[in-house]
Amino acid sequence: MKAAKTKYAEYYQIYVWELPVRFYHWINALCIVVLAITGYLIGQPIAIHSSTEASFQYWFGTVRFIHFSFAFVFFFNFLYRIYWGFVGNSFASWKTFIPYTPQHWKEIFHVLCLDVLQICKKPLKSIGHNALAGLTYFLTFLVFLFQAITGFGLYAGMSDNWFTGLFTWIIPLMGGDFAVRQWHHLMMWFFIIFAMIHVYLVFYHDYIEERGTTSSMVGGWKFIEKPEKE
Amino acid sequence: MPHKPQTILEQMLAKGYTRRDFLRFCSYITAAAGIHASGLSKVVKALETKARPPVVWFHFQECTCCSESFIRSSHPIVADIVLDKISLDYTETLQAAAGHQAEEALHKTMKENYGNYLMLVEGSVPTKDGGIYCTIAGKTALSTVKEAAEGAAAIIAWGSCASNGCIQAANPNPTGATPIYKIITNKPIINVPGCPPIAEVMAGVVVHYLAFNRIPQLDGLKRPKAFYSKRVHDSCYRRPYYDAGLFVETFDDENAKKGYCLYKVGCRGPVTYNSCGIIRWNDGVSYPIQSGHGCIGCSEANFWDNGPFYQHLASFPGFGIETTADTIGTILGIGTAAGIAAHAVATNIRKRKIIKHELEHSVKDEELKATDEEKKGGE
Numbered sequence: 001m002k003a004a005k006t007k008y009a010e011y012y013q014i015y016v017w018e019l020p021v022r023f024y025h026w027i028n029a030l031c032i033v034v035l036a037i038t039g040y041l042i043g044q045p046i047a048i049h050s051s052t053e054a055s056f057q058y059w060f061g062t063v064r065f066i067h068f069s070f071a072f073v074f075f076f077n078f079l080y081r082i083y084w085g086f087v088g089n090s091f092a093s094w095k096t097f098i099p100y101t102p103q104h105w106k107e108i109f110h111v112l113c114l115d116v117l118q119i120c121k122k123p124l125k126s127i128g129h130n131a132l133a134g135l136t137y138f139l140t141f142l143v144f145l146f147q148a149i150t151g152f153g154l155y156a157g158m159s160d161n162w163f164t165g166l167f168t169w170i171i172p173l174m175g176g177d178f179a180v181r182q183w184h185h186l187m188m189w190f191f192i193i194f195a196m197i198h199v200y201l202v203f204y205h206d207y208i209e210e211r212g213t214t215s216s217m218v219g220g221w222k223f224i225e226k227p228e229k230e
Numbered sequence: 231m232p233h234k235p236q237t238i239l240e241q242m243l244a245k246g247y248t249r250r251d252f253l254r255f256c257s258y259i260t261a262a263a264g265i266h267a268s269g270l271s272k273v274v275k276a277l278e279t280k281a282r283p284p285v286v287w288f289h290f291q292e293c294t295c296c297s298e299s300f301i302r303s304s305h306p307i308v309a310d311i312v313l314d315k316i317s318l319d320y321t322e323t324l325q326a327a328a329g330h331q332a333e334e335a336l337h338k339t340m341k342e343n344y345g346n347y348l349m350l351v352e353g354s355v356p357t358k359d360g361g362i363y364c365t366i367a368g369k370t371a372l373s374t375v376k377e378a379a380e381g382a383a384a385i386i387a388w389g390s391c392a393s394n395g396c397i398q399a400a401n402p403n404p405t406g407a408t409p410i411y412k413i414i415t416n417k418p419i420i421n422v423p424g425c426p427p428i429a430e431v432m433a434g435v436v437v438h439y440l441a442f443n444r445i446p447q448l449d450g451l452k453r454p455k456a457f458y459s460k461r462v463h464d465s466c467y468r469r470p471y472y473d474a475g476l477f478v479e480t481f482d483d484e485n486a487k488k489g490y491c492l493y494k495v496g497c498r499g500p501v502t503y504n505s506c507g508i509i510r511w512n513d514g515v516s517y518p519i520q521s522g523h524g525c526i527g528c529s530e531a532n533f534w535d536n537g538p539f540y541q542h543l544a545s546f547p548g549f550g551i552e553t554t555a556d557t558i559g560t561i562l563g564i565g566t567a568a569g570i571a572a573h574a575v576a577t578n579i580r581k582r583k584i585i586k587h588e589l590e591h592s593v594k595d596e597e598l599k600a601t602d603e604e605k606k607g608g609e
Contacts (some may be wrong), residue, residue, distance in 0.1 A: 054474035172450040182555060192563055210588055
């Protein structure tokens with residue numbers, strides 16, 4: 001084979017997101033969408049002026065049932081992701097989420113400068129999450145945990161389930177069901193705003209870096225430009 | 231000369247009740263205190279043989295609605311027994327004695343029965359400025375409560391004032407009103423919240439203590455499990471409408487007339503632990519929800535600050551009265567969308583060189599075809 005020098009960039013293929021990570025991501029996304037919609041409906045049920053007897057309707061009960069069942073899926077999916085953070089590849093590792101080295105922080109400021117404020121020119125080629133994204137996901141994990149604890153804590157009041165019973169301590173800690181419910185509801189907005197920014201930034205990186213960021217969460221592959229020789 | 235204190239049975243017989251009345255009373259109170267039927271004989275035996283421990287009942291920052299509720303207990307026999315004895319000891323509002331006499335009675339009881347008396351507290355205790363906002367007989371409530379708790383066998387905090395501060399502790403809590411369990415930490419305390427608590431619940435708690443000489447089983451917030459383990463919502467007769475998604479939208483609409491669920495007009499039933507839905511009030515006549523008004527959550531801590539009462543979501547402090555979590559979320563969401571749009575526009579301006587460079591380096595369709603042809607030709 002002759003080493004044809006082209007004016008076009010050449011790319012490596014790199015398998016970034018393993019199958020369990022992709023599954024986690026989409027199950028998580030589905031859960032968040034379902035939980036946010038049903039959660040909003042529980043907080044603000046739609047008005048129905050109906051002449052049907054209550055005994056023939058159960059829509060609100062169904063909405064609540066969906067919310068509760070997806071909550072369990074959401075929580076155990078999250079636990080699975082934590083496990084995968086210890087056994088998965090380097091892109092899935094817990095080390096990408098917690099900025100415990102100066103390098104992490106250097107990259108965080110670099111990303112802020114380059115992509116958020118757009119005042120730096122020096123390119124940054126992180127392959128998995130960049131450090132700022134990692135930190136943001138770490139914060140979302142904390143919110144996941146908060147939602148799970150407060151949600152199960154509220155649920156425990158109407159259940160004999162031993163598992164949700166593990167979360168009842170949150171009620172006296174926050175001063176009662178009312179406060180717990182209030183914060184649980186407010187945190188729903190965190191997810192909505194997170195999702196907006198998250199999806200936008202995926203599109204942004206795909207557009208600016210042309211490495212297949214969006215499709216990487218479907219197929220797992222990203223494309224890294226080979227450094228130009230000579 | 232110390233006289234042997236009468237048992238409850240003796241007291242009742244002396245008042246002209248029969249033993250049959252006594253047994254009826256025992257079985258009623260066993261059920262009311264949430265004790266299993268098999269415990270009935272224990273209750274009977276206890277009330278037959280044990281002298282009722284002396285009781286002192288304090289009133290601090292409160293409105294006396296707890297006492298009012300208690301004396302309206304639908305089975306007056308309970309109130310009779312407890313109150314007759316209490317009036318011998320100490321309670322500001324119901325005792326015959328006054329002034330120095332009352333103080334003397336209180337201190338006599340506390341001294342003679344050190345370690346044995348039951349201390350009932352109605353009202354919160356102000357702690358700001360040395361506790362000067364509530365003083366009785368020249369002493370602050372704070373010093374009285376500490377002094378009396380010293381020799382108490384157990385403390386019952388009546389009502390929301392004593393168990394979580396109620397309206398006096400509502401923001402900005404000018405007097406530093408504090409519930410009893412935050413002041414006394416070394417004694418068994420039973421919180422019986424509610425504004426006021428249900429009379430039968432109060433009687434049930436007292437009788438449980440009288441019968442077994444120990445406090446009933448409590449939950450994480452020190453409330454008797456027998457009465458506070460379920461939410462008002464769980465026993466609400468309007469609950470089917472909730473599950474069916476049929477709600478009152480405004481108090482004057484058709485749904486209100488039909489008696490639908492009051493969730494959307496602010497009912498706190500789903501977050502309030504109490505037995506209103508089961509025991510109800512005034513001998514089981516009614517309770518707020520049955521009267522067409524949502525529960526205001528009077529037995530929950532901070533219920534005054536979780537307003538407005540007619541809104542399902544509370545307003546958030548610091549954002550104005552009508553600002554709920556949803557308003558804040560919507561505003562933040564719109565802000566985010568605007569930020570994203572601005573960033574997208576800025577990207578196309580700031581990064582135009584990169585974008586241009588990428589476009590220039592894109593392989594053209596014709597060029598690819600040409601390369602393919604070349605390859606074929608080469609083979």
